[in-house]
Amino acid sequence: MKQIIGAAAFLSLLVNTLAFAATGGGDVVITYPKGQVTFSHDSHVGMGLECTKCHAGLFTSKAQHKTVTMKQMQQGKSCGACHNGKTAFTVKANCKNCHK
Structure with missing residues (x-):
């Protein structure tokens, strides 16, 4: 019985970890x-950022994101x-890193 509970807990942890890892939000285009x-x-999460x-x-x-200026x-x-x-x-002298 302990083995079944342990296996179920491990499987649950694995599924939740994979689901979290798949969460990335995709690309966001800001005009x-x-x-x-x-x-x-993906590039930010891929670098290990939480x-x-x-x-x-x-x-x-x-909805809460507000566009800010380069000065800000x-x-x-x-x-x-x-x-x-x-x-x-x-952000000061690397315009082409973000503005393609």
Whole structure:
């Protein structure tokens, strides 16, 4: 009986882990006055970032996301919270990294 319970618990953990790993949100296209930016959840999650790194406070939902200016990003808002030249490449002189 203990083996069945243990196997069931392991299977449940495995299924939940795989379901969580498959969650990525896909690509999000954001339109700015100077063009579109495609944010890739897969590339960020693929680097080992936890969802809560951004969704805990920066971006809580699509409805709550507000477009910010590049000046605001350079001051650490939105993507600029990590793309500051220390944690990740800076938003200051790397326009083509995001604006394709």
